[in-house]
Amino acid sequence: MTDTPAPLLDGIHTVLTPEYVEFRFTLAGLYSRFLAWLVDSVLVMVGTSALLMGLSMGMAAFPGFASALGIVLYFLVDWGYGITLESVWSGQTVGKKLLGLRVIQRSGVRIGFHHAALRNLARPVDRLPLFYLVGGVTALLSGSHQRLGDMLAGTLVVRERRLKLPSAIGVPAGQGLLADPLFVSRVKRLGTEAREAVLSAVLRREELSMEARLRLFSALGTKLQELLAMEKPAHLSDEKWTLLVAAALLPASAGAPTVRGRAVAA
Template sequence: MSVTTATDTLLDGTHTVLTPEYVEFRFTLAGLYSRFLAWLVDAVIVLAISTGILMAINVVMMAAPGFASALGIVIYFLVDWGYAITLETVWSGRTVGKRVMSLRVIQESGVRIGFYHAALRNLARPVDRLPVFYLVGGISALASRSQQRLGDMLAGTLVVRERRLRVPSALGATGDEGLLADPLFVARVKRLSSEEREVVLTAALRREELRMEARLRLFAALGARLQDALAMEKPAHLSDEKWALLVAAALLPPKQKARSTPPRRATA
């Protein structure tokens, strides 16, 4: 699903994603202080890993300490890049430091990043670090309306503050839970693209934030799109919103599905 983006002013500290249905989703931009603290945590981890590797190399190459020192510098940069790129790719835009500070890297379109975006933003770090302590990157973020350092501008990414959104109890309680037990339906849902999954889950979690008109418009378009993507008709008794919530419920891990279902009262 294609989206266009619009960005609020720096003072607002938000990034707005405007869907084709003219429904807005707002993301809170991460400030420089929280990003610095996240980087500090990651830097300590990278330094510890690099030091451990370098100590092992020094033991093996005691006869050539100069070469070992030069190799240690190369190893540090490889670990630094590899750590950030790998974690941001497999951990949906987070590193350990970002998780501690409740931050996440996303695309400007509001969906999660992939390897391409993680690689681009992190390979640009040497430039952002110039001349020391990310001075270039900090100035770039202050000058940018979306608080992006050069690497983020290159990759088309943003660092946002995560909001802890609870899975609504209504998710899965759509009046047609039997469809969730249909292996064919679940298999088709699992084949949705990562972008389609992001849109469905975001709409399900943030629907209460939308005005009714925008909410109806969003789920009408989303419901029609899901019928095409799943190659199946929406059950006639389900509204577009309930249909989308049913798909979202099928995307949830089993534990979250169990939490969204009210416990049954024990009988004697």
């Protein structure tokens, strides 16, 4: 895995897969991350205020306790908001979704609960002394735009790209398999990681050199035969076989002009 030097706003993170195929992710700049944080902060404050208003009747006689509880509630809502949404939405919060950002692991795959928990629990340190000064300076100096929480969790914040669907997904060779209920049912049972690996490889295949492309689809083709417990038809190449699997994964409305590329490595 290698990283190219990141400029002030956006940089590039490169992931080298075991098949020696490179995937490049655009690192989110501090400005877009600040805007996403601003949106999330407003939502956290609104959520905290709503909780406090609900409890205010019972705390009217204890103003000191109410203030302390308000601070505790803020951190609980703040942590819970970030940890829950980033875990459930594959590295996104409302702010990140609006700004087209996503948190991923350095290896390029989606984050899990413990990654989301680590990076969010470290926020109080990143916020010191005010407005994420520690986190902002750390991100500027890190080369990968990582604040302390990201360093601790081994995560990055990247920009999502809108990638054009290759026309081959719509009408791939050997499409008769798409009418086979057994093939389609087994494809639909593929796990999330396998689905995203297939779609990511298909969407990004035009970016790869021919040698890297052949290696990638050879590995994917073999893996898909294992996962589906089906042999690849002899007349199909590994790439066409993978394209058929991708076509079976997509809904009937897949003729839409673009889809949002997921941050995953094959």
